[in-house]
Structure formats: C-alpha cells, structure tokens
Amino acid sequence: MNTTPHLHSVHVELGARSYPVYIGVDRSADLGQLCRSHHVADRVVIITDQNVAAYYLRPLCGLLSKDGFRIHSVVIPPGERQKNLSRVSRVVAEMLNQRVPRSSVVIALGGGVIGDLAGFVAATYQRGVQLIHIPTSLLAQVDSSIGGKVGVNHPMGKNMIGAFYQPLFVWTDLEYLTTLPRREIVCGLGEIVKYAIIRDPALFDYLEKHLESIQSLERSHILHVLARCISIKTEIVSADEHEQSIRIVLNCGHTIGHALEHAGGFRVLKHGEAVLHGLVGESYIAKEMGILSDSDFRRISNLIARISFPRNLSRLRSSAVLNAMALDKKSRANKVRFLLPSGVGETRFVEEVDPLLVKRSIAVLLKKKDARV
Numbered sequence: 001m002n003t004t005p006h007l008h009s010v011h012v013e014l015g016a017r018s019y020p021v022y023i024g025v026d027r028s029a030d031l032g033q034l035c036r037s038h039h040v041a042d043r044v045v046i047i048t049d050q051n052v053a054a055y056y057l058r059p060l061c062g063l064l065s066k067d068g069f070r071i072h073s074v075v076i077p078p079g080e081r082q083k084n085l086s087r088v089s090r091v092v093a094e095m096l097n098q099r100v101p102r103s104s105v106v107i108a109l110g111g112g113v114i115g116d117l118a119g120f121v122a123a124t125y126q127r128g129v130q131l132i133h134i135p136t137s138l139l140a141q142v143d144s145s146i147g148g149k150v151g152v153n154h155p156m157g158k159n160m161i162g163a164f165y166q167p168l169f170v171w172t173d174l175e176y177l178t179t180l181p182r183r184e185i186v187c188g189l190g191e192i193v194k195y196a197i198i199r200d201p202a203l204f205d206y207l208e209k210h211l212e213s214i215q216s217l218e219r220s221h222i223l224h225v226l227a228r229c230i231s232i233k234t235e236i237v238s239a240d241e242h243e244q245s246i247r248i249v250l251n252c253g254h255t256i257g258h259a260l261e262h263a264g265g266f267r268v269l270k271h272g273e274a275v276l277h278g279l280v281g282e283s284y285i286a287k288e289m290g291i292l293s294d295s296d297f298r299r300i301s302n303l304i305a306r307i308s309f310p311r312n313l314s315r316l317r318s319s320a321v322l323n324a325m326a327l328d329k330k331s332r333a334n335k336v337r338f339l340l341p342s343g344v345g346e347t348r349f350v351e352e353v354d355p356l357l358v359k360r361s362i363a364v365l366l367k368k369k370d371a372r373v
C-alpha cells in the first residue's frame with residue numbers, strides 16, 4: 001500500500017500478522033489517516049525518551065490529534081540502562097494512572113531501547129495492546145523496529161526477558177535522522193555493514209563506494225541503504241520469525257560484539273560500535289580457519305577501518321570479554337559456536353570453534369589501535 005508519493009513500503013510476510021514497513025522521506029505524510037486505515041485504536045500511548053521527545057513528541061501529538069486520536073504519553077530518560085523490568089513497571093504504572101484501557105495502541109517513538117521496551121510493554125500491558133514502531137535512530141530504522149523482538153535486560157544478561165510481538169506497522173522517516181548524534185549514525189552503520197556481509201555483495205560494493213556520503217546522510221544514498229537493509233531484514237524475519245534457523249544469520253558479529261559491550265559495562269561501547277568490532281573479530285576467526293579468503297577479510301576490515309568510532313579497547317579486560325561470551329545465550333557448554341562470514345555476502349554456521357582462536361581474536365581486538373588486523 002502506497003498512501004503518499006513519498007511513502008515506499010516493504011512487507012513483512014507473517015500470515016495473519018503480516019505488516020508493512022513504510023519508508024518516508026518527510027514527516028508530512030498523513031500518519032493519522034494511515035492509522036485509520038490500519039484500524040488503530042483511538043487511545044494512543046506514545047512511549048519515548050527525553051531526547052526524542054524534545055524534538056518529536058509535540059509534532060506527533062499534533063498529527064494524531066487532528067485525526068481525533070486521544071493521546072497519552074510516557075517519557076523516560078534515554079539510554080540502555082533504562083531497558084529493565086523496573087522501568088517497565090514504572091511505565092505500566094503511568095499507563096494505569098492515566099487509565100489507558102485494554103483497547104489502545106502503544107507507539108514506540110525512539111531508538112532501539114524505546115522500541116524494545118515499549119514493544120515489551122505493548123506485548124504485556126493487560127495481556128497485550130496494539131503496537132506501532134516509529135524508529136528514530138538509524139539502528140532502529142534498519143534493524144530493531146522490524147521483526148517483533150521486544151524485551152528488556154536482566155542483570156545477568158542482555159535481552160534476557162522478552163517476547164516476539166509484531167507491530168501493526170513500522171513508520172520510518174528519514175527526517176528523524178537529521179537530529180541524531182553522529183555516534184548514533186555509526187551505530188546504525190554497524191548493522192548496515194553486517195547486512196552487507198551476511199547477504200548482499202552489491203550492498204557491500206555500494207558501501208565501499210559511498211561510505212562517506214552515507215555517513216553524512218546524503219539523502220539518495222542513505223535512502224538506498226535503508227531500503228536495502230529493511231528488505232534484507234524483512235526477508236529473513238518472514239522466513240524465520242522465531243529464530244529457529246535462518247534468522248540466526250542476523251547475529252553475525254554479535255557473539256563477540258555482545259561480549260565486548262558486556263565487558264565494558266555497556267558504557268565503553270555502544271551496541272553498533274561493538275558489532276563493528278565483532279564483525280572484524282569474527283572475520284579474523286573465519287580467516288584463520290580458512291573459511292574466509294584473505295582478500296575478503298581485508299575488504300571487510302578496510303571498510304570498517306574507514307568508519308570513525310572508538311578503537312581503543314584497552315579499558316576492556318580480555319578475561320571479562322571471554323567470560324561474557326560464555327554467558328552468551330548462543331553458546332553451549334565447552335563449545336564455542338559461531339556464525340562466521342565465509343565471503344562478502346555469505347555466512348557459515350560453525351559448531352566448534354577452537355576457544356584458543358577466539359581468545360586470540362579478542363587479544364588482537366583489544367590491543368590494536370585501528371580496525372585493521
């Protein structure tokens with residue numbers, strides 16, 4: 001369904017729970033009418049964080065109220081540390097205080113933290129209410145708003161509490177990116193580079209050619225990349241909603257990435273930055289195992305080296321990284337399982353990777369000053 005000339009859409013095919021991801025190039029699109037066409041409830045709860053609210057809460061309320069929606073909003077502090085059960089409980093308390101009924105819709109307006117947390121609230125508030133994602137960070141637009149994974153962290157592990165809960169639709173608008181801090185753009189690039197490595201050699205070529213203008217959000221280039229990444233994610237999610245098989249490819253770079261994030265107490269590295277390091281580390285393992293050619297390894301590490309993000313990981317202790325990896329939910333006792341790049345655009349699942357090689361890849365990551373290994 002294309003409701004305005006500026007709204008392109010990609011479909012997530014999940015039978016009765018299928019939904020579109022709209023990709024807009026300005027905010028003038030009539031969101032209220034779009035909500036009506038999706039039979040969205042009249043009572044709307046916008047959940048967002050303070051940074052996003054400062055720019056976008058009032059305009060969104062304006063768009064929706066002119067179409068007769070009754071709006072509540074819950075604004076939380078920004079950051080990964082908010083993604084926990086006690087924050088969920090406080091958001092639910094605010095909704096109960098505002099007498100938000102069972103027949104309402106939660107709009108998750110924000111980055112991946114808001115998407116995951118507000119999505120979890122939508123999945124569980126009075127056993128579930130409607131959900132719409134309006135992702136405002138690059139990472140959320142290319143990745144976290146699509147596919148229905150919602151949830152929060154537990155002190156013992158990231159994303160350890162959650163559900164699969166699909167939205168009615170996702171509304172992605174390039175304009176949101178104009179206020180996004182530079183570091184957050186790099187975080188989105190982490191997932192974008194991942195998509196190219198796992199699935200799309202043409203996208204990888206495109207990134208090699210246009211990396212700088214993509215980073216500076218040059219409109220036609222970022223739009224091309226967004227549309228391509230959203231298509232890759234929707235195809236994968238449509239094929240394997242619950243991560244029983246193919247969806248696991250999306251974890252490329254994440255086994256090491258999550259461990260680095262964890263070892264830095266979620267303060268040293270942001271998720272997308274950790275994924276960029278993770279992609280280099282996992283490509284290194286693949287190269288050393290003879291799964292990835294030297295030249296493809298060089299292409300991957302050279303592309304990532306052109307992105308400016310924190311390189312110096314000397315604050316991280318390698319024992320903490322390795323320990324975090326053993327806690328990673330994708331690992332099995334005494335074996336290290338990895339989804340490794342086997343070329344630019346392809347991956348291979350490797351059941352038993354030598355823990356010594358993993359150790360070496362971490363040592364290499366922690367001591368080097370740039371992304372070249």
Ligand SMILES: NC(=O)c1ccc[n+]([C@@H]2O[C@H](COP(=O)([O-])OP(=O)(O)OC[C@H]3O[C@@H](n4cnc5c(N)ncnc54)[C@H](O)[C@@H]3O)[C@@H](O)[C@H]2O)c1
Binds near residue numbers: 110111140
């Ligand atoms: N559910 C999934 O499938 C999935 C996939 C990938 C990542 N994630 C999760 O996503 C989270 C990371 O998401 P993120 O990188 O978007 O982090 P985030 O939500 O913390 O957003 C990053 C920062 O940018 C700010 N921000 C967002 N949009 C803005 C805008 N338009 N203008 C100005 N500031 C803006 C936020 O306030 C925040 O400070 C992690 O918790 C990760 O686990 C989930």
Ligand SMILES: [Zn+2]
Binds near residue numbers: 143191254271275
């Ligand atoms: Zn990720």
